[in-house]
Amino acid sequence: MTTDQGLDAIVVGSGPNGLAAAVTLARAGLRVRVYERNPQIGGGAATAELTLPGFRHDVGSAVHPLALASEFFQKFGLKDRIELRVPEISFGHPLPGGRAGVAWQDIERTAAGLGRDGLAWLRLLGPLVQNINAIAELTGDALLRVPRHPLMLARFGLRTLEQGSPAWNWRFSGVTAPALLTGTFAHSIGRLPSPSTAGAGLTLAAHAHAGGWPIPIGGSGAIVQALADDLLAHGGEIVTDADITSLKELPPARIVLLDVTPRALVDLADGALPARYAASLRSFRYGNAVAKVDFALSEPVPFTATALRRAPTLHVGGTRADQALAENAVARGRHAEFPYVLAAQPSILDATRAPAGKHTLWAYTHVPAGSTHDQTEQITRQIERFAPGFRDTILASYSQTAAQMQNHNPNHVGGDIAAGAISMTQLVRRPVLSGDPWRTPLAGVYLCSSSTSPGPGVHGMCGYRAALSALAHEYNVVDPPDLTPHKGN
Structure with a gap:
């Protein structure tokens, strides 16, 4: 990929958590780009015609108990x-x-x-x-x-x-x-x-x-589209059909947030992670x-x-x-x-x-x-x-x-839509035992998928928490940005 000196933050993955992270960073005034491996954004929250013309189905989640509570x-x-x-x-x-x-x-x-x-x-x-x-x-x-x-x-x-x-x-x-x-x-x-x-x-x-x-009227894709519209309205970019296989492929940016599983983070890092942290990620269990x-x-x-x-x-x-x-x-x-x-x-x-x-x-x-x-x-x-x-x-x-x-969706390892086994241990150790589980040992690199706290569901909280952590550590911004709708978005 070509070098782009104009970026402050990159998000890999356009599921609800990736887009929540991107929106939060863009609302904080950062120049954000999202990369998505599929032609369609949304990950497990997309909506598409899967059977016959005119029949619109939710690709992943369909009902959203946490959409109002998040x-x-x-x-x-x-x-x-x-x-x-x-x-x-x-x-x-x-x-x-x-x-x-x-x-x-x-x-x-x-x-x-x-x-x-x-x-x-x-x-x-x-x-x-x-x-x-x-x-x-x-x-x-x-x-x-x-x-x-x-x-x-x-x-x-x-x-x-x-x-x-x-x-x-x-x-x-x-x-x-x-x-x-x-x-x-x-x-x-x-x-x-x-x-x-x-x-x-x-x-x-x-x-x-x-x-x-x-x-959601119009399908789960309506949630994803609302997030994407807000990101674009605040100067963000979305690049589809972009399968990132190494962090080295990304253009320079101060922050990189990864809506991927712990196993994928180890692969993307190409051996750059400390051995103990990488071992902890490898021990993360999928269900x-x-x-x-x-x-x-x-x-x-x-x-x-x-x-x-x-x-x-x-x-x-x-x-x-x-x-x-x-x-x-x-x-x-x-x-x-x-x-x-x-x-x-x-x-x-x-x-x-x-x-x-x-x-x-x-x-x-x-x-x-x-x-x-x-x-x-x-x-x-x-x-x-x-x-x-x-x-x-x-x-x-x-x-x-x-x-x-x-x-x-590679985050669904073996078909595990929770991106990690749901156990009492892995609700606390998700993916590592830490008060800030989204931050990795690599400078400016954060994990924001459902493999992090608080876990699975279409709530955006993993991405939101990861973005707040990144803003605090990389920009010393401790007050969450305003996310309320503005006229036109």
Whole structure:
């Protein structure tokens, strides 16, 4: 690449974290350039026609529980830049016999539908919902520092330990409530029960009853486009089809932020990293994977439980025991016979996703890392169990194995969309044990991917924190730049 003396900062990777970092630096007055290996920006938050013309599918994430809760997106004013539609039903969960659990945004309404377990639901989640800002702060900054809300941390920790242990059923007497809750735990690719999956799931469930689980109108790509528009409006550049294989290929810049995994950072550094730090990065563990299928449908999914036809997000996995059986099979390196399926039907809220009268369905299931198994039939069969006739609505489908997920986005090592195993250890050591895990030993080089704190999700916080660290260390700028929308962007 040619030398460019006009740059202050370079960002490699245009996922939500890379763009959040770039926006933050550009708003601080720096001249920023983003390099993206693919023709399309966005990484795991892009939207594209994958099946048939007119059917727009989210390439990666589809539903965004953290879009309203993220400190970065709040400061960026995301809800004022794009339409985030919050449904009445945050998520639904079909059960055998035509039954279903429904998590309404209204927690009281949810509890009323859970019968004898309604009070248990309120006692478990109510305090978290009432203190959602403290929960967001706790889970959005998983570093070694004195917590500002120690009482809330204790409450959250006790609930996490309970639901992450064999005692997870003690407060429930029925089937629906524990199944409904476990659907959120299984978002994390891990053993059930375990503290890491329980902590992540309780956080998601609390957000479901607080701000809700919004759907971006126009797809996840709308979030990415809002970030890109702001970057360009403040003098930034984006270069696509630029596969950076070494830091030596980059033009001179005072700051380099890398939206890549620890393994990729070692490769990019070409031996320049100190041996101990490089060894620590190599020891960073990646988790199991997802296999994804997108469907173009002639009509909405015909769930037997009709309330689920109004739910944009669905956890299709049966009872709590069924979901644990499936997830634990994957944890042992096997493909589940009846897998847990996370599904989204955004077209019931967003008419831009499909031609008139038609619909899209986004679905993935968990598989062992690096799997080359096409899961189309397994996902179809599992949904058909709770929506007889679903198979007949399919006009076309597009499948990606775990191995193919990595081909599209190298950050998804082996198909691990979390860019690193979710464990209690790796929520603190992400990717190294440090109060500033984004800063590397190389002068001016920072890591800003989901492999850093606070971890996975479309929230931009990894990129935002990395950019603030870079501004403080390289420019002695300690006050965060203003990110609020200006007229025209």
